[in-house]
Amino acid sequence: MRTALIVVATLAAAVVVDLISGLLIRHVARGRYQWLLEPLRHACRRPVAAVLLVGALYHALPVEPAGWQRNLRHVVQLVLVVLGAWLVIKVLHVAEAVAFSRLPGDPVASRRIRRARTQIRPVRRLTVAVVTIVAIGLILITFRPVRLFGISVLTSAGVVGALIGLSARTALGNAFSGIQVAFADGLHVGDVLVVDGEWGRVEEVKLTNVVIRLWDERMLILPTTYFTERPFQNWTRNESRVVGKVQIHVDHTADLDDLRREARRLVESSPLWDRDQWVLQMVDSTPQTVVIEVQASAADGASAWDLRCDLREGLVGYLRDTHPQWLPRTRGQYQP
Numbered sequence: 274m275r276t277a278l279i280v281v282a283t284l285a286a287a288v289v290v291d292l293i294s295g296l297l298i299r300h301v302a303r304g305r306y307q308w309l310l311e312p313l314r315h316a317c318r319r320p321v322a323a324v325l326l327v328g329a330l331y332h333a334l335p336v337e338p339a340g341w342q343r344n345l346r347h348v349v350q351l352v353l354v355v356l357g358a359w360l361v362i363k364v365l366h367v368a369e370a371v372a373f374s375r376l377p378g379d380p381v382a383s384r385r386i387r388r389a390r391t392q393i394r395p396v397r398r399l400t401v402a403v404v405t406i407v408a409i410g411l412i413l414i415t416f417r418p419v420r421l422f423g424i425s426v427l428t429s430a431g432v433v434g435a436l437i438g439l440s441a442r443t444a445l446g447n448a449f450s451g452i453q454v455a456f457a458d459g460l461h462v463g464d465v466l467v468v469d470g471e472w473g474r475v476e477e478v479k480l481t482n483v484v485i486r487l488w489d490e491r492m493l494i495l496p497t498t499y500f501t502e503r504p505f506q507n508w509t510r511n512e513s514r515v516v517g518k519v520q521i522h523v524d525h526t527a528d529l530d531d532l533r534r535e536a537r538r539l540v541e542s543s544p545l546w547d548r549d550q551w552v553l554q555m556v557d558s559t560p561q562t563v564v565i566e567v568q569a570s571a572a573d574g575a576s577a578w579d580l581r582c583d584l585r586e587g588l589v590g591y592l593r594d595t596h597p598q599w600l601p602r603t604r605g606q607y608q609p
Contacts, residue, residue, distance in 0.1 A: 316367045320360035327353045351412055358408035362401050369397040398480050454478060454497050460507055465515060465574030467506035468495065474574060488578055508574055514547065516570045517577035519585045522562040523592065527599035529555060532565060532588070539587040540569050545580040547572045562601045 331353055334346045372393050460466065464475045466485060473487035483500060485493040499505075508515050523532070533553045540551045549570040557564035567584055571577035592599055 312371060313364070313367050316363050317360060320356060320363050324353070324356045324360055327356055347415065350415060354408055354411045358404050361404050365397050365400055365404075369393055395478060395480050402480075454483065454500050457501075460500060460505075460510070464510065465508040465577075467508070468493065468499075472574070472578065488575075508577075514549065514570055514572060515574045515577035516550070516568055517581040517584075519567045519581050519588070520556070521565055521567075521585070521588055521592075522559075522601050523565060524599050524602055525558075525563055527563070527565075527596070529553070529565065531596070532591075532599075535591050536567050536584070536588060539584055540567075543569075543580055543583055545571050545576045545583065547576075561603060 327349060331346065331349045334349065335342060372389070454460065460475055460478070460483070462475050462478055466473060466475060468485065471485075471487055471493060473485040473493060475483060476486045476492070477484040478497075480497070482494050482496050485495065487493055536553045537551070540546050547570050551567070551569040553565060553567050555563055556566040567588070569577075569580055569584065571580050
């Protein structure tokens with residue numbers, strides 16, 4: 274009878290707490306912290322009620338029960354541990370969602386914002402994993418035979434532990450590499466990378482892998498250890514603006530001033546140019562041709578890619594239609 278009264282009283286208290294918290298959020302906070310409190314209340318109302326109910330049931334049972342009550346108290350204790358872990362994980366998910374909602378997700382966001390978005394998700398996943406492991410550990414120590422077996426394995430069967438450690442070495446290495454990538458400031462979500470000749474944008478940084486969306490919409494998934502052990506190009510590490518480069522081979526007789534005027538017309542007429550900088554230079558020469566390079570800046574990597582394609586197409590078309598004699602030619606000397 275006492276247990277039933279405590280459970281009913283706890284259930285009523287959970288309902289009252291939910292109603293009062295809703296009133297406080299709507300009227301007392303007055304929007305100042307509503308962006309945090311409202312999603313927290315919405316996501317955690319069920320876990321909180323369950324924790325209160327099961328916790329009251331656990332404390333209502335006798336401290337030293339006998340028979341079936343001992344088993345019931347043990348089961349309630351296990352459920353309480355699971356519900357506590359569920360509540361903490363819900364809070365972590367809400368914290369991540371609120372943090373993302375306060376940070377712009379567009380590709381041209383500042384480096385500080387992109388770094389924060391990169392670090393939040395791996396930290397949340399790591400803390401969720403830690404909470405889960407702690408909950409599993411708390412559950413196991415409540416079973417005396419399992420606890421004694423685990424102690425005997427750790428103390429007398431080190432070979433088994435060594436084998437388990439070796440089998441988990443790759444996964445653990447990737448997990449630690451994910452934390453290192455997130456905080457080493459080498460890449461962030463939204464950065465433009467060139468990896469093994471493939472150009473793409475970082476979509477997601479996980480504990481064990483990094484997802485990159487390539488220019489042709491393919492998804493390249495690489496282990497995080499790749500970015501701690503091998504070199505890669507980050508075009509937007511310091512800022513989102515990208516300078517695109519186009520190289521074209523022309524004949525030695527080509528007038529660079531004429532090509533510079535045409536390149537300027539193409540750059541200034543393009544909506545992809547960010548109106549910051551552009552230049553045309555001769556960067557190399559060969560026995561048959563000279564190499565000209567056009568550099569133009571764009572707001573982000575995708576715009577820089579399209580701008581490079583437009584400039585290359587426009588310059589080649591200009592040479593073909595207006596000055597075909599400037600196209601690369603192979604010369605030979607005839608001697609009778």
